[in-house]
Amino acid sequence: MTDTLREVERKYVLPDSPGGAAGGPPAALPDLTGVPGVAEARAGGTVTLDAVYHDTADLRLAADQVTLRRREGGHDAGWHLKFPVAPGVRDELHAPLSAELPDELAALVRSRTRGAGLAPVVRLVTSRTVTRLLGKGGRPLVDLAVDDVRAERLGDRLTVTSWTEAEAELAPGADPDVLRRVDKRLRRAGLVGAPSPSKLARALAETGPPAPPREDSPPPRTAGDHLLAHLREQVEAIRALDPAVRRGLPDSVHRLRVAARRLRSVLRTYGSLLDRDATRPVEAELRHLGAALAADRDTEVLTGHLRERIAALPAPLLLGPVEARLRLWSAARGAHARDLSLATLDGDRHLALLEALAALLADLPLRGAAAKKPRKPLAKALAKEYRRLAGRVDHALALPPGDERDLALHAARKAAKRVRYAAQAAAPGIGRPAARFAQRVKKVQRLLGEHQDAVVARAALRELAVQAHAAGEPSFTWGLLYAGEDARARACERELPRVWRTVAKRGAPAG
CATH class of the missing domain: 1.40.20.10 (CHAD domain)
Incomplete structure (x- = not known):
């Protein structure tokens, strides 16, 4: 049985940094308690997430911005399948952690894989430091994370890259205007929107070959x-x-x-x-x-x-x-x-x-x-x-x-x-x-x-x-x-x- 979550988030480029002091937001991020509607920024600690992403040999899922991973660590360990809905918005389906890909998730990617086999293509090990932005009464608004990422391209030849990025994700049921206000504050502090739509896309681009791009045909003439x-x-x-x-x-x-x-x-x-x-x-x-x-x-x-x-x-x-x-x-x-x-x-x-x-x-x-x-x-x-x-x-x-x-x-x-x-x-x-x-x-x-x-x-x-x-x-x-x-x-x-x-x-x- 799978659970579905609508994921609304913004990703940002950060310089490599070790993070901030205990009990507060990481040093690379500004103080967000001044954002309208945010009453408290509560430290959520650091967790290690170990995710292996699966795709066809020619990366058919990645080409359609669909991600399929098996992740250990964190509160939602298991199989995760994400479908794009709009820029910065994805539907994320969860299935319990198991050795093999659940049949239900395999069926959901069948129209993209078209019978081609799925295999591990990228492993991402992420050290995530979380700060939760809360409203009045402790109501969750936005989860702000700084991720130190190590990416390994799997296959005949192992290729490794690493980077640090930030992510602001809207809490379930929270007002999207809060995320827009947080985004505005982060950009004013110098953070830049991430050029890649996901960690997987960046990992593929930096370890090569990347997912095949969507065809941008010239304007039709005939x-x-x-x-x-x-x-x-x-x-x-x-x-x-x-x-x-x-x-x-x-x-x-x-x-x-x-x-x-x-x-x-x-x-x-x-x-x-x-x-x-x-x-x-x-x-x-x-x-x-x-x-x-x-x-x-x-x-x-x-x-x-x-x-x-x-x-x-x-x-x-x-x-x-x-x-x-x-x-x-x-x-x-x-x-x-x-x-x-x-x-x-x-x-x-x-x-x-x-x-x-x-x-x-x-x-x-x-x-x-x-x-x-x-x-x-x-x-x-x-x-x-x-x-x-x-x-x-x-x-x-x-x-x-x-x-x-x-x-x-x-x-x-x-x-x-x-x-x-x-x-x-x-x-x-x-x-x-x-x-x-x-x-x-x-x-x-x-x-x-x-x-x-x-x-x-x-x-x-x-x-x-x-x-x-x-x-x-x-x-x-x-x-x-x-x-x-x-x-x-x-x-x-x-x-x-x-x-x-x-x-x-x-x-x-x-x-």
């Missing part, structure tokens, strides 16, 4: 450049959201599915610029990933919607154990969906997809038209996708209300989503017309999405009514809710012609 930039952004999102889904973070499943859909949209829409023989298998695997995650996300959204509908009903219309029935139904669906999501992420097929995406970015299979200036080839491909959307909308509107129209509107929704994502990908190359076009299509997509949500809710409410009836419970409330969802679907159908005209009137941006 259509192919724009496609590559967009694809890289979505692949990075998939890698980062894989562990977020495993951790059950809010909205992570939805965001991972969106990244997969955006990738699929670009690969399909801009097939005239890409070798489809190379990209079609990747597109198929992205579709499989999205479908496997759909049940988890759909159950979450649908349950939330039905709870809101039930809460809005007057008490006299709530007949039977309605809320309890919904909880049972949702728990059964949710557990199965969650298991399916995790099994998908743990499977060999997902690992192969991650490898295929890495290979795609390393050598994007561009066709000749991709070397042209972006506006014309991107607009031409986008216009073709728009015509497909127009055909689906027209077909759906021509059908009478019923199941066949519902299916046609769902197909139009998927086409609208694909056009919107493709337009957003093209916007940096085409300019404002593509961005505005994406906004117009988004309105159609939202309306069609609301219609599909109502269709799905109707099916779920019928299922709940059947279960309630079989258990001897009243089904009146479920029927009432069903009628409401049916009315919502029909209202969307009546609204669609007007919303669609705002898109059809201008069409896709010209090349």
